[in-house]
Amino acid sequence: MSEPQHAYAWQMAQWQDVQKQIRAERLPHALLLSGPSAIGKLRFAQALAAYLLCESPGELAACGQCRSCHFQSDASHPDFREICPEEGKRQIGVDQVRSLQHFSAQHAHRSGGRKLVLIHPAEAMNANTANALLKTLEEPASGTLLILVSHSSSQLLATIRSRCLQLSFGIPSPELTEPWLRDYVGDQAMAQRLLAEAGGRPLAARQVFDDDGLASRERFDKGLMALVDGQRSPLQFAEEMLDADILQVLDWWVARLLSLSRYQLAGQVLTAVSWQRFKSLPAKSVIGSLERALKLRSSFSRGVALNKRLILEGVFLEWAQLCQNRAVA
Ligand SMILES: [Zn+2]
Known part of the structure; x- marks a missing residue:
């Protein structure tokens, strides 16, 4: 069993914001995670989905042990759907989004009754697809949470944005990203240079290193x-x-x-x-x-x-x- 996914260290403020909503039982039907690309929004969304589906979550992450976490780790959770452009395509197909209506009308399979849908990147939906999603957002089935991830939320329909609680992610502080990248590349000065080249975006910096330094x-x-x-x-x-x-x-x-x-x-x-x-x-x-x-x-x-x-x-x-x-x- 692999380790449960955590949000990154530089995302703790957003993580705590969501925790507050969860504890107050005020989590909305839809969340929009917005901010520049390659800063870890998708990982945050995945960690949050696993957390919300987990049967005995800890403070910071899903337990990694329960049946729900097992389903999640081999990508077979019946109450979870991930929607992104199919291989070789730039856009999310309208049929992909339409299939959600059926999914959200079903009862949850696992106890707790929550269902999760993750859509990324949300700007890969054209007007047709976005309108199909609006239908789902307008008639939210109870217990279904939509998580949208967007690198460019200004491109989304205003009607979609207004139905989501927005969580903004900026370029994270180097104080938090440098140690993380240094552990990966094994060198402080290199980590600094990579981050500078990548405009402070930690995952882009790691990608530069993986490509050819x-x-x-x-x-x-x-x-x-x-x-x-x-x-x-x-x-x-x-x-x-x-x-x-x-x-x-x-x-x-x-x-x-x-x-x-x-x-x-x-x-x-x-x-x-x-x-x-x-x-x-x-x-x-x-x-x-x-x-x-x-x-x-x-x-x-x-x-x-x-x-x-x-x-x-x-x-x-x-x-x-x-x-x-x-x-x-
Ligand atoms: Zn669990």
């Missing part, structure tokens, strides 16, 4: 500097980055530009010290590049067919020209 990112950063110094042409650099995941490259690019413009406009600390040399670039041009990069990233993530090589060449050419004009030293 910071090696790919360093290759990208070095290439950019060689480009600005005239040791690489934009076409050469685009060629070199062709084997990388384009979304990943655009993510890095967006992160660097965002950090530079925050540094220029608000005096925030740069995530890469070497970018100090770009401080005198016109802030307006940096923001222009950032906006174009965000548009490209959004097109790629929506699956729009674009020529990767042309996109990279365009991005690098524009940057090389901008830096050349200002003779960045």
Whole structure:
């Protein structure tokens, strides 16, 4: 039997909020867990679902021993449904949500009578699907709790948001995430760098480490500097980055530009010290590049067919020209 899942150490405030509602028997029909991606909202939702289904939960987690926890650990709990986009799809299908009406009309199988539905990410529901969910939310069967997880709750229908109790999760404090990541990577300085690169999002930082540490990112950063110094042409650099995941490259690019413009406009600390040399670039041009990069990233993530090589060449050419004009030293 595996250990019962806990919420992460940086989620204790939200965990206690929910505990209060549970103790006062005021848990609503639907919870919306919102906040940036890769900070552990899904794990919180899973831990909470297991906790609420558990027959003898402790203070911080499900017991991990009862029949309900056994069902939960081998993903066969009859009173639990998890809904997310099916493999290879971006959206949650309307039929997936419609099947909930039947589920929530049934009696619970286990004692206690509670049923749980977890939907993630909630923004993967289109208007049809969201309307089907509204039906379920409007006629809540007693004992069914919906937990929605969203990285972008402003995209949800207002009618859905208003029916949920919202639990917000921000970027957690490094005081809590650094020790966790240090235990994983085995090195304090590395943990700090990873967190800085990931914008403070602990699971994104761990993912960077699992992928290849910071090696790919360093290759990208070095290439950019060689480009600005005239040791690489934009076409050469685009060629070199062709084997990388384009979304990943655009993510890095967006992160660097965002950090530079925050540094220029608000005096925030740069995530890469070497970018100090770009401080005198016109802030307006940096923001222009950032906006174009965000548009490209959004097109790629929506699956729009674009020529990767042309996109990279365009991005690098524009940057090389901008830096050349200002003779960045
Ligand atoms: Zn249990």
